[in-house]
Amino acid sequence: MHLIKLNAIDSTNSYLRKLSSDAELVDYTVVSAKYQTNGRGQMGTVWNSESSKNLTVSVFKDVSKLYLEHPFYISMATSLALIKTLQSFSIPKLSIKWPNDILSEDKKICGILIENVIKQNRLRASIIGVGLNVNQTDFEGLPKAASLKLLLGNTFNVEEVLYTLIKYLKYYFMFLRKEEYYLIKREYESFLFRKNKPSTFKDIEGVSFSGIIKNVSSSGSLQVLIEDDIIKDFDFKELTLLY
The missing domain is CATH 2.30.30.100 (SH3 type barrels.)
Incomplete structure (x- = not known):
């Protein structure tokens, strides 16, 4: 993992995407920011995060050698990597609110934004953006938001959370490399929020x-x-x- 640490940036996804267009990047190159001035979520939503309290990162993933049935498997693998990361820190009652919000009970603790890089009509790479609420405790106007600290009462080491996430991203992308799509899909579906309700x-x-x-x-x-x-x-x- 090659880690680039920034104090502040408009968007780690935008920064990493430009970086990938200017140079060849090592797989799992990570851009981490203490603060994002224009963090983005799905469908143009804005991700607000207090400085230095949360995990705001983007990961460059080379997918050029993967024979993906559909790009959504990247989202499923990333969601499961986050679930496994959070389980390792004893976060309770985790689920995935389709397509890829991570909840504890019914509180959102994490959002994912995946932007795919296509060259010559082929999927070459994915920029995986993750916004995980870690130590922030004030979410004014967001009654359905929570953080790891609010859930467990502990202060967490943000960098330790990052390294754990990268470990599990590699674990789940191994299944995609082996083309074991059914395992990814089956596990993803087992965590679907409000499934069969x-x-x-x-x-x-x-x-x-x-x-x-x-x-x-x-x-x-x-x-x-x-x-x-x-x-x-x-x-x-x-x-x-x-x-």
């Missing part, structure tokens, strides 16, 4: 409806059992889980 959703037009999360497809669609025993696939832009 009646839930309320909102569609892209703002209409609420009831359904039961069953699984995900290999391409990353959420498979929801709706009325008349129909299982419908939803893209992550088409559906919001209300909880």
